[in-house]
Amino acid sequence: MENKAIGGYFELETVSRKKYLHDNLLSLNTARNCFEYILLAKKYKHIYLPYFTCDVLLEPIEKLGLSYSFYDVDVNLEPIFDFSIIKDTEGFLLNNYFGVKGKIVKAISEKIPNVIIDNAQALFEDPISGIDTFYSPRKFLGIADGGFVSSSAKIDLVLKDDQSYHRMDHLLKRVELGAESGYEAFKTNDESLENQPIKNMSKLTKRILEGLDYDQIAMRRRKNFDVLHQFLGKANKLKMDIERTTVPMIYPFQSTDAKSIKNKLKSKRVFCATYWPNVTEWCTMEKYSYRLANEIVALPIDQRYSEKEMEFILKIIS
């Protein structure tokens, strides 16, 4: 083993607190690969997954040649499903939507076997002992990749470290050139995560994670969420019963006018992601998931913003 290089030019300097949120969990390169890790460890043969989710979750399922079937969700984003049919060899993927479904996710996990919790949208939710869970920190933070997995089942894999330096230009461009200039790079870098083998989280991603103030991030997100909820709660078709500890990803505002609201926001440079474009291809109009994909406006509430931006958003909507 070579000794560590000493001297010469500097590397990127980051704040190192030597710890970060979920640093006790196994850290891998993406959330979909954390899902693959669970599928390999549990040797499931069939997976139930929601129509209302992201299509990249099919990557590991198809790679491992597993069969799968979809289920719909109801007005509260809860599964419409007869849990008694789940066999020992079958896994049930359950999404903590937008980070606001912690209560029901816990209740279902206690009740039914073989649950896999998708906390890609609920980074701040604690894992539940004995329940397979995965996370995607890049949905909440300025990093390019990474995933965390919590599972009672372990597999012996010799993993390479991922490398992130070549997929970070969208993060850099957004700082110096603005949101629009970095968007193409964001899409390219996002695509570079497709069909990757399971790897360890990159050193660079871990370094950045070590420098973040998670209490501050949680506090800002909650405050921003509350500001929007106070004004939009009544008009919001989606009713939310959230816990005090909840740290949401976005504010999901469900409206039949979603399309025009999104366009109005976009014209003022407020960008809202669509969750998820694949849903209306996967299912037909009579499924509630279809309606959700068309009606949810995902309003930004993250740590970059404060009351000022929330009021700007509210002014546009009203």
Ligand SMILES: Cc1ncc(COP(=O)(O)O)c(C=O)c1O
């Ligand atoms: C609900 C959900 N789960 C999982 C994933 C996959 O996360 P990753 O891109 O880290 O693999 C995504 C989006 O990419 C998602 O929206």
